[in-house]
Amino acid sequence: MPHPVLVAAAAIINDQQEVLISKRPHDVDQGGLWEFPGGKLAPYETGYQALKREIHEELGITLTRARPLLRINHAYPHKKILLDVWKVESFQGEPWGREGQPVRWVKLDELVNYSFPDANKPIIQALTLPDEYVITGDCNDPDHALERLQELLTAGAKLIQLRQPTLSEEDFCLLAERFQEACQAAGARLLLNAAPELLKKVDAAGIHLTGQRLMALKERPVGQDKLLAASCHDPASIRQAVKLDADFITLSPVLPTTTHPEAAPLGWQRFKELVEYEAKMPVFALGGMRPSDRQRIFALGGQGVAGISHFWDKDSRHPD
Numbered sequence: 001m002p003h004p005v006l007v008a009a010a011a012i013i014n015d016q017q018e019v020l021i022s023k024r025p026h027d028v029d030q031g032g033l034w035e036f037p038g039g040k041l042a043p044y045e046t047g048y049q050a051l052k053r054e055i056h057e058e059l060g061i062t063l064t065r066a067r068p069l070l071r072i073n074h075a076y077p078h079k080k081i082l083l084d085v086w087k088v089e090s091f092q093g094e095p096w097g098r099e100g101q102p103v104r105w106v107k108l109d110e111l112v113n114y115s116f117p118d119a120n121k122p123i124i125q126a127l128t129l130p131d132e133y134v135i136t137g138d139c140n141d142p143d144h145a146l147e148r149l150q151e152l153l154t155a156g157a158k159l160i161q162l163r164q165p166t167l168s169e170e171d172f173c174l175l176a177e178r179f180q181e182a183c184q185a186a187g188a189r190l191l192l193n194a195a196p197e198l199l200k201k202v203d204a205a206g207i208h209l210t211g212q213r214l215m216a217l218k219e220r221p222v223g224q225d226k227l228l229a230a231s232c233h234d235p236a237s238i239r240q241a242v243k244l245d246a247d248f249i250t251l252s253p254v255l256p257t258t259t260h261p262e263a264a265p266l267g268w269q270r271f272k273e274l275v276e277y278e279a280k281m282p283v284f285a286l287g288g289m290r291p292s293d294r295q296r297i298f299a300l301g302g303q304g305v306a307g308i309s310h311f312w313d314k315d316s317r318h319p320d
């Protein structure tokens with residue numbers, strides 16, 4: 001099989017949290033579609049070197065800080081590409097279309113209104129998801145759990161999974177209602193670790209499928225207006241999440257973890273391989289994670305950290 005064409009692309013974010021997109025000329029491959037500026041790596045270049053060169057050539061700006069966002073392997077009918085996408089956090093100069101291409105700053109939640117090449121869907125997901133996914137631990141005392149949730153929301157948490165496998169459906173719904181109200185008020189999104197039908201009772205942002213629910217489904221159980229996430233542990237479960245058109249997954253356990261001591265950890269190398277070659281969507285690393293693992297996860301192509309111990313449980317929260 002021929003090697004994929006290596007392409008570096010930039011999601012350039014400004015102070016208003018808008019991202020820069022540019023329009024491909026009509027007479028080239030994928031012509032007329034919007035894209036993230038960038039281009040092919042020269043044979044001697046790393047992804048970041050190519051990114052800096054292409055962005056200067058196409059937009060006339062100099063990148064000063066960027067971090068890996070995600071890497072997408074995509075097969076078009078006529079070629080395979082590996083898109084190495086970076087999130088640009090700082091740059092010098094004022095971008096303009098140096099090659100005559102239209103460029104536009106777009107709010108993140110408006111990206112869905114533009115037509116991009118097929119490979120780009122995960123980039124749009126990655127840009128609209130945060131880099132931390134908090135999973136609830138002990139909620140035996142609902143008032144105490146609400147207090148803890150409020151603390152996390154105040155500290156900036158934007159994506160929460162309500163996971164209470166031992167609660168009855170009725171008690172789960174009661175708690176979920178209260179969680180949803182608090183999350184909505186804080187502009188955060190709540191996913192229910194529950195049967196997808198529960199969204200009819202509690203209008204949360206989405207569903208997080210356990211490994212078992214994931215494998216039992218034949219098609220995406222919720223509409224595109226809801227988030228669908230799943231717990232994956234191996235290539236088979238990741239492929240099933242891809243088949244169901246999930247929006248993101250957790251991959252676990254990356255490291256040994258106190259909540260699932262029996263599970264064999266994947267390790268960082270396997271995490272990277274599964275993210276790059278199997279998952280065609282954002283992946284949160286789960287299992288033994290600390291908030292300080294974020295930079296390493298970015299470097300391996302992951303979306304960010306997920307966890308219970310160092311995120312929900314206050315006592316074990318690490319100073320970083």
Ligand SMILES: Nc1nc2c([nH]c(=O)n2[C@@H]2O[C@H](COP(=O)(O)OP(=O)(O)OP(=O)(O)O)[C@@H](O)[C@H]2O)c(=O)[nH]1
Binds near residue numbers: 007119
């Ligand atoms: N830059 C960029 N390329 C993308 C995106 N999505 C996507 O599928 N691609 C594909 O990746 C390839 C990038 O090639 P390119 O035409 O931008 O490369 P380039 O800037 O080096 O152009 P050149 O070869 O004309 O000098 C194209 O096949 C393009 O369709 C994206 O968001 N940004």
Ligand SMILES: [Mg+2]
Binds near residue numbers: 037
């Ligand atoms: Mg280009």
